Amino acid sequence: xxxxxxxxxxxxxxxxxxxxxxxxxxxxxxxxxxxxxxxxxxxxxxxxxxxxxxxxxxxxxxxxxxxxxxxxxxxxxxxxxxxxxxxxxxxxxxxxxxxxxxxxxxxxxxxxxxxxxxxxxxxxxxxxxxxxxxxxxxxxxxxxxxxxxxxxxxxxxxxxxxxxxxxxxxxxxxxxxxxxxxxxxxxxxxxxxxxxxxxxxxxxxxxxxxxxxxxxxxxxxxxxxxxxxxxxxxx
Amino acid sequence: xxxxxxxxxxxxxxxxxxxxxxxxxxxxxxxxxxxxxxxxxxxxxxxxxxxxxxxxxxxxxxxxxxxxxxxxxxxxxxxxxxx
Numbered sequence: 087x088x089x090x091x092x093x094x095x096x097x098x099x100x101x102x103x104x105x106x107x108x109x110x111x112x113x114x115x116x117x118x119x120x121x122x123x124x125x126x127x128x129x130x131x132x133x134x135x136x137x138x139x140x141x142x143x144x145x146x147x148x149x150x151x152x153x154x155x156x157x158x159x160x161x162x163x164x165x166x167x168x169x170x171x172x173x174x175x176x177x178x179x180x181x182x183x184x185x186x187x188x189x190x191x192x193x194x195x196x197x198x199x200x201x202x203x204x205x206x207x208x209x210x211x212x213x214x215x216x217x218x219x220x221x222x223x224x225x226x227x228x229x230x231x232x233x234x235x236x237x238x239x240x241x242x243x244x245x246x247x248x249x250x251x252x253x254x255x256x257x258x259x260x261x262x263x264x265x266x267x268x269x270x271x272x273x274x275x276x277x278x279x280x281x282x283x284x285x286x287x288x289x290x291x292x293x294x295x296x297x298x299x300x301x302x303x304x305x306x307x308x309x310x311x312x313x314x315x316x317x318x319x320x321x
Numbered sequence: 322x323x324x325x326x327x328x329x330x331x332x333x334x335x336x337x338x339x340x341x342x343x344x345x346x347x348x349x350x351x352x353x354x355x356x357x358x359x360x361x362x363x364x365x366x367x368x369x370x371x372x373x374x375x376x377x378x379x380x381x382x383x384x385x386x387x388x389x390x391x392x393x394x395x396x397x398x399x400x401x402x403x404x
Contacts, residue, residue, distance in 0.1 A: 139374045208377070216373030224381040231389045235396070307386065314393070 134280035135213040135289040141275075143218065144292050144299075148262065148273030154220075155302055159255070162306040166313045186236050194236035201229035209300025213289040219296045223303025230308050234315050242312050251305035254298045261291055261298070329369055336362040349395060357388035 118126055125142055135141035143151050208215075209222025233240055265274035275295070281288035336359055343355040360383030367376035 137374075217377045218374070221374070221377040221381050224378070224386050228381065228385045228389055231386065231393065235389065235393055238396075238400075311390075311393075 130283070133275055133289055133292065134283055135275075135292050136284050137213055137216065137218075139216070140212045140218050140292060140296065141289070144212075144295050145273060145275050148295075151299065152258065152262070152273075155255070155258070155299060155306075158303060158306045159251070162251075162309045165310045169313045169317050172317045186238070190236050194232050198229050198233055201232065202226055205229065205300070205304065209296055210293060211286070212296040212300075213292045214284065214286070219299025220303050222296075222300040223305075224307060226300070226304035227307030227311065230304075231311050234311060238315065241316075242308065244309070244312065247305050247309050247312065250301055251309065254302040254305065258295060258298045258302070261295055265291070325369060329366060332362050332366050332369070336366070350392075353388060353391040353395070356391075357384045360384035360387070 117123070125138060125146070129135065129138045129141045133141040133145050135145075205222045205225035207222075208217040208225060209219045212218030212222070230242070261277070262273040264277050266272050269276040273295070275290035275292045278290040278294070280290050286293070339355045339358040339362060343352045343359065346352050346355065360379055364376040364379035364384060367373075367379055
């Protein structure tokens, strides 16, 4: 066995040892710790959200979520910046596309509306069912990617995508600031009435914020994908 | 051993098998598909561990978007190679 194939094996064995040690030393807690039990008992009366995970992500840890969305935005911006160097000139969208198959074209025409609708459902119901802005945004972007796969010559408006992205981000921050003025703090969801527990219009500003996050994440992924598609083929 | 543990064990073995297939196969398309399969099995495992939110993220990004993206780039490479 050569050293080149030996070193990865040693590294893998070391990693396995670390994980095994963690696994052996693990004993599950009998009770929830202080933070977890606070979330478990206080989430429903404080935020009115049925999905505790969403309440934590959007309200209690809302600032972290803003940070995550910002990281994703930076990634999209950098990808766009790097790929703008090899952008195809206007009117010449790549060259010599291989035609996509009949199955893919027809399937896309049927599936894309359903996928987009499902993505919107996931992020609009984030406070009731599992899922939310990030998952819904990724589903929306995968629908868009399917369209690009079926018809590589298809072009999406960069301007529309960046408008959706930046206005969603702006409204998100404004909602957070409104929470500071009218309620307990930054991104507090109680600026709107908590409503009937378990209905779509409940949990204050959580559905609104998660819809904005969903639009923003979807637009960011889409902008990465479209800037990949816009690049010129190597000559 | 409960039924849930058994299902989890089968899933874990299937995940490892898919990962091995992704590493050893000669065909790029099969490698991409089995890498997506790893994510899919992992997301079912998350669901069994009562983390549906994480499972959805894993299924949408790890198994859906990444696999699509790989095929997109593969098509792109094939297009440029055929010129």
